Amino acid sequence: MTVPAAFSTVPAGLRELLALASEAALAAGRLHRRSRSRTLRLATKSSPTDLVSQVDREAEELIVAMLLGARPHDAILAEEGAAESGSSGVRWLVDPLDGTTNFVYGYPGTAVSIAAEVDGRPAVGVVYDSTAGRLYQGVAAVATCDGRPLRTRRPDGLATALAAxxxxxxxxxxxxQAATFARLADRIRDIRRGxxxxxxxxxxxAGRVxxxxxxxxAPW
Structure with a gap:
């Protein structure tokens, strides 16, 4: 996959990690979209509200296969249980379907999240919005959405801030969390929960909040 021009000054090794993470995220996102009309097999994990589906697990298997197929000596830690030790100094952090409850209910807001640590430090991040079809990529201080650079907003203060x-x-x-929400509710412009x-x-x-x-x- 071609890396956007915004990352032209990034070291080649990090660009390679970014390209691989992007390819894997897009592939998992295609699986999300193909699976929207499927009958889902659901289970719970840490609590009755913590859902997992076969799409979470299938997307994780796909991502892990792509990452280790290209870089067999890397480590991996993924939400649905994949954990591989490695010797390269690179560790992948994977959430194959962030927003599982949204996915189950057909509510917008699902994503694939893949990051790479190098020698224990965050180095590369990719998020694919599988509902909107947007690809977010980041390395160091450079971040893009569909190849266009992103910029945060600078509100005048808490009273004019939109929070998520x-x-x-x-x-x-x-x-x-609800107690924090209650303390902030009358001190900020508004709150979003996606x-x-x-x-x-x-x-x-992107400056949307x-x-x-x-x-x-979790780390992923």
Whole structure:
């Protein structure tokens, strides 16, 4: 896959990781779209509200196969259980379907999220919005959406800020998040809750929201 011109000054090794992550994210996103009319087999994980479907698992298998097929010595940590140790110094962090509840209900806001750490430090990130068909890519201080550079907004203060948030799956975590929500509700312009933390962060980078907070997020 061709890497956007915005990344022309990025070291070649990171551009290669970005291209591979982008190819895998697009492939998993195509699986999302093909699966929208399927009958889903659902299970729960950490709580009754924490859903997983066969599409989550199939997308993860596809991504892992593509990453390790190209780079067999890399490590992987993925949401649905894939965990491979590696010797290259590169570790992939994978969420094959962020926004599973949205996917189950046919609600917009699903994504593939793939990141690469190099020697323990975040290096490359890709998020594919499989509902809207947008590809977000980032390396260091450079971030793009469909090849166009992104810019954050600078609100005048908290009172004019549009916030995004999400809620974890455990009841205790949700109560803590709700308490924070209540403290902020009358101090900011408004709040959005989309159901995909990966997309919330992309919206932050694109200037569509001014701040994002959520408790209990996983590395992916």
């Amino acid at each position: 948030t999400g809620f974890g799956y455990s009841p205790a975590l949700r109560r803590r 159901g995909s933390a990966a997309l919330d962060l992309c919206h932050l980078a 001014d701040l994002f907070w959520e408790r209990g997020l």
